[in-house]
Amino acid sequence: MPLAAHIDTLRDAHKTELGGARTEDLLEDARVLVGRELARVEDLLAGAVREGASPGPEAADHLLAAGGKRVRPMLALLAAEALGGITETTREVAMVSELIHLATLLHDDVVDDAPERRGRATAGRVYGNAVSVLGGDLLLTTALGRTQALGQPDLLASLITTLRALVDGELIQLRGRRGLVLSRESYEAIVEGKTASLFVWAARAGASSIAVDARDAAKHASYTDALGTFGRHLGLAFQIVDDLIDYVGSETGKSLYADLREGKATLPVIVAAERDPGLLEELQACARGEREGAEATLAARIVATGACDDVRARAEAETRAALAALDRLPPGRAVTLLAAVATRLSARLA
Ligand code: FPP
Ligand code: MG
Numbered sequence: 314m315p316l317a318a319h320i321d322t323l324r325d326a327h328k329t330e331l332g333g334a335r336t337e338d339l340l341e342d343a344r345v346l347v348g349r350e351l352a353r354v355e356d357l358l359a360g361a362v363r364e365g366a367s368p369g370p371e372a373a374d375h376l377l378a379a380g381g382k383r384v385r386p387m388l389a390l391l392a393a394e395a396l397g398g399i400t401e402t403t404r405e406v407a408m409v410s411e412l413i414h415l416a417t418l419l420h421d422d423v424v425d426d427a428p429e430r431r432g433r434a435t436a437g438r439v440y441g442n443a444v445s446v447l448g449g450d451l452l453l454t455t456a457l458g459r460t461q462a463l464g465q466p467d468l469l470a471s472l473i474t475t476l477r478a479l480v481d482g483e484l485i486q487l488r489g490r491r492g493l494v495l496s497r498e499s500y501e502a503i504v505e506g507k508t509a510s511l512f513v514w515a516a517r518a519g520a521s522s523i524a525v526d527a528r529d530a531a532k533h534a535s536y537t538d539a540l541g542t543f544g545r546h547l548g549l550a551f552q553i554v555d556d557l558i559d560y561v562g563s564e565t566g567k568s569l570y571a572d573l574r575e576g577k578a579t580l581p582v583i584v585a586a587e588r589d590p591g592l593l594e595e596l597q598a599c600a601r602g603e604r605e606g607a608e609a610t611l612a613a614r615i616v617a618t619g620a621c622d623d624v625r626a627r628a629e630a631e632t633r634a635a636l637a638a639l640d641r642l643p644p645g646r647a648v649t650l651l652a653a654v655a656t657r658l659s660a661r662l663a
Contacts, residue, residue, distance in 0.1 A: 347387060347650065350399055350407075354386045357408040361459065362415070365451035372436040372448030376415050379431035384551070385410035385515040387654060392519030392540045394647035396533065399522075402463055406518035409472070412456040413511060417479055419449030424483065425575055468518055475514040482506020490576040493600040495583045495593065504552040505545075512548030516540040539641035543651065546635035550659050553628040556580055558661065560612050561621055570608040576600030580627065584620035592618075632659040 362373040386407035393403040421427070422435040423442045429435060437445040453476075460469045486503045489496065520537040556579035559572040572579050573596070586593045592614060598604050599611055615621075635655045642648050 346394065346646070347390060350390045350404070351383055351386060354383070354390070354404055354407045354411070357404060358411055361408060361412055361455050362452065364455050368440055368444050369448040369451040372419065372440045372444045373415060373452050375433075375436045375439060376419060376430070376448075379433050381411075381414075381431065383411060384654070384658065385414055385511060388512060388515040388544055388547070388651075389519030389522070391647045391651050391654070392516045392544075393522050395540070395642055395645060395651065396520055396536055397523045397525075400524070402465075403519055403522035405459055405463055406468065406515070406522050409456045409460050410511060410515035410518065412452045412459075413472075413476070413479075416449040416452035416456065417483075417507075417511075419445045419452070421483070424487070425571075427571070465521065468521060471514060471517065475510045478506045478510035480506075482508070482510070486577065489578045490600065493576045493578055493582075493593070493597045495578045495586050497580075497583055500578060500580055500583055504549055508552035508555075509545045509548030512544040512551070513541045514544075516544030516547075536642055539638050542641075543635050543638040543655070546631045546638065547655050547658065550628045550631035550635060550655070553580060553624060553631065554659060554661050557621055557624050557628065560615055570612055573599060573608050573612060580624045581615055581620050584623050585615040585618040588618040588620065589614065628659055632656065 358377060362377050363370050389407035389410055390399055390403060393399045418430065419436055422430055423437050423445050426437075427435050428438055435445070436448060440448070457469070457472065460472050463469075482503050482505065485499055486507065488494070489499055489503075517537055517540060520533070520540045525533045556572065556577075559570060559579065560581050562569050573582075576599075582596060586596065592611075595604065595607075595611060595614075599607065604611065632655050636652055639648050639652055
């Protein structure tokens with residue numbers, strides 16, 4: 314999505330007052346602050362995806378050019394801005410967070426055998442699955458190299474831990490897909506791993522990207538923790554809303570019922586199966602490919618249980634928890650913008 318359009322989505326979400334400031338003024342600030350900085354990160358991304366042997370970069374660029382919300386870079390940029398100001402290191406960690414995200418998507422679309430992403434054929438469909446995987450590997454190595462070059466060992470160590478969490482989350486999801494095993498505990502582990510972990514890294518890395526006076530180290534550490542908590546709840550809300558969109562749709566352009574076809578035990582399915590005991594067997598047959606064309610009927614049965622209202626409430630609770638974490642930060646324009654981002658992401662279904 315172009316940057317101006319991105320800021321416009323914030324504008325749409327916040328016609329009212331936010332944090333005492335007039336939203337229109339605030340979003341004008343956002344257009345200047347986030348827009349300019351995101352454009353610089355976008356330039357860094359365009360250069361970084363060109364690294365490596367052809368045809369890997371072509372596959373990576375195919376995904377990059379399709380656009381995206383760039384939520385993780387925005388989180389890193391606003392975290393740094395909230396604590397003092399965006400630096401060269403901030404732009405690098407913002408870029409790295411998106412490189413990692415793009416790498417996971419190039420892999421994920423192979424794992425999910427997905428035909429489309431962001432309204433166009435996936436890199437796997439255009440260049441083949443092998444190129445998609447290796448294109449993702451290129452992004453991953455570039456991201457690790459760029460992080461190492463920053464000379465802050467903690468950033469690299471936490472990134473490696475985050476990568477493990479992403480892979481574990483995806484593996485736990487895969488495990489459940491074989492027989493559509495429904496477990497709330499597994500769902501929590503999946504969303505923490507495959508989504509929240511990278512949001513946490515982006516927010517904390519943004520906080521770590523600014524120079525801090527030794528006298529302020531303890532205060533900065535507590536602000537970094539608050540931003541990490543914000544990122545975690547934002548990530549959870551984001552994934553829960555994403556899982557809901559699969560059933561109730563929205564203006565996002567995402568295809569409906571893909572999770573159902575892929576046998577993903579997401580929260581709407583888990584809650585619905587608790588309420589409609591016969592449903593699980595039908596869903597399992599669907600995941601085995603034995604109910605072709607019945608996805609809409611099954612989705613309607615899920616919606617009829619009222620499960621989506623529960624899931625929406627859970628996403629809203631995560632958004633509230635994210636907003637509460639912001640109270641632990643020094644108030645200011647960047648913090649208000651972080652609140653706007655959280656509210657907007659949660660409102661994707663409104
Ligand atoms: C999208 O989920 C996928 C993720 C958020 C994470 C994918 C993680 C991996 C493939 C493992 C780690 C990979 C690397 C390179 C470290 P989704 O399938 O529910 O959403 P979608 O509808 O957007 O595909
Ligand atoms: Mg997928």
